[in-house]
Amino acid sequence: MRRTGDSKLIQELNRFIILDMIRKHGPISRSEIAKRNGISPTTVTSAVGELIRDGLVCEDGIGESSGGRKPIMLRFYPDGQFLIGISLTNTAVTIAELNLEANVRHKERFAYDKPLSGDDVIAYLFASLEQFLSRYDDRSKCLGISIIVPGIVDAANGAIRYNSKLNLKNVPLKELVEAKFGLKTWLENDANAIALAENSFGRGTHSDNMLYVTVGEGVGMGIIVNGAIFRGHNGGAGEFGHTVVQQTGTRCDCGNIGCLENNVGWPEIYSRILSAHAKGKQTVIIELAGGDVTRISPALFRAALQQNDQVCLDIMEEIAATLSIGIVNLVNLFNPSLIILGGEIVRDNPLFVKRVREQVMDKALFILTDGLEIHATALGEEFPMVAAAAVLLQDVFHFSL
Ligand SMILES: [Zn+2]
Structure with missing residues (x-):
């Protein structure tokens, strides 16, 4: 035998x-x-x-x-079979069909019309998936479903351990999806999956020790150590956003004070823009938002930076300085060869990446900055779907470059 x-x-x-x-x-x-x-x-x-x-x-x-x-x-022949990629976020379920080169062939976004929480999120995901899959008479060429989600994920068992914003705790999502849809299912933390995608298809194909840092609503991280995702004991490694950079400040969702993400995430940037405006400082972002402060978005922030708006430039400098402190700590802890920056604040924002790079190179241990590269993500607009695909392709075919 x-x-x-x-x-x-x-x-x-x-x-x-x-x-x-x-x-x-x-x-x-x-x-x-x-x-x-x-x-x-x-x-x-x-x-x-x-x-x-x-x-x-x-x-x-x-x-x-x-x-x-x-x-x-x-x-x-990348089109002989396909897979289903899903990104589950605080605002929507996005589902796509991808080929075996992680190219999106069809995509649908199912936005929540009100904030969802707990079991309602899972019910919404199932209804969306059912609708998406109804277009397939024959699922024999489908390799399976790969889901990415923020929060602490037990990838080996396919369970969401904890997602504070969606109020999900110990949800055995892989088991639930497999039982309902009869397709093999994978589950991974979103930042881990993006790090893996950068490592398989993006800028990180030649780097076995790399970090992916995302700055948007919050701050997340995926860690690749010796060519594999580093998960930690409970699958929670990479909670970079909750590393502490201040002894004072507002209380974070996590219960602590002074977390990095409350100092550099979009809500902080937004509140700094509003307070500058309230103090009567002139900023083009108000015009860009048509005078309606509720329309101020990361995209408008980037647009204002491109127009050299001084208020936005000053805010960006402060944010870049604080983020750099965190990244210097990462460099000194992990000695990566590559750090990739992504997320809504970083995307199409070369000035921000440049300022972070300069400060990290200046402040981290000089031996560790030798050969260190810091770049913006190159995965493109469909990065969440590519990330979901990378998880499945890596597991099924051991695809890497
Ligand atoms: Zn926190």
Whole structure:
């Protein structure tokens, strides 16, 4: 019995290696795959047969001969199967169909018409998913569903341990979705998933030790250590937003005072804009919002920065300085080779990234800044969906670049 198990495992490993080689180096011939990997031609032929049957690989023309018969070339076929990516946030459920290169083929956003909490969130997710999946008569080509959500996630068991804003505690979401929809399901924390996506498809493909930091409503982080997500004991590693940068200030959702996210997140930026306006300082953002302060958004903040608005520039400087203190601590703790900045405050905001980079390079231990790169995310607009896809693809195919 043991022998059967071993040979099955070897067969499966060969299949991964061969698929990965075709994906990265295709078009490529069967004999070239055998030669490059030291796998026998018979094994390659039978594994390729399976991959073609599963719709993962296709034959694509005739290659150059190195003596004998001209070889048939093989390439990865990313549209032979698909997956469903879901992003569950405080404001909406977004669901998309993606191919195996994490390209979005169809997407729908189901926005909440009132704030949802607890069981109502899960009921809303199920209703949205049911509606989305109703377009598929045949789900046999669907690899499964990958859900990303903020908060503390037990990825191994597919459970949301804690999400304060949606009031979710110990929800076995993977089990619930699998039971209702009959599709294999993955669950991951959103920042972890984005870090993984940066590591698989984005800027971090050559970095085994990298951090992804997101600044928007709150501050989150995904940590890649030695090429894998670092989760900590309870799946809560990376609560960067709740690291303490002040001994005073407003009380945070987490119960503490002086948390980083209350000093650099969008609500803080927004309140600083309002207080500058109340003091009679002139700022273009009021005009950009059509005189309606409730319409002031991160996008308008970025637009005001582009117009060199002094009030917004001053606020950005203060925010960048505080965030830099946190990131200096991260550099000194993790010694990453790459830090990627994302989130609504950072996106399309090169000046902000530049100021953070300058201050971190200046203040972190000089040995640790040697070779350190700090960049804005390159994942593009569909990053939550790409992140969800990366979780599934990494697990099913061990896809990485
Ligand atoms: Zn906190």
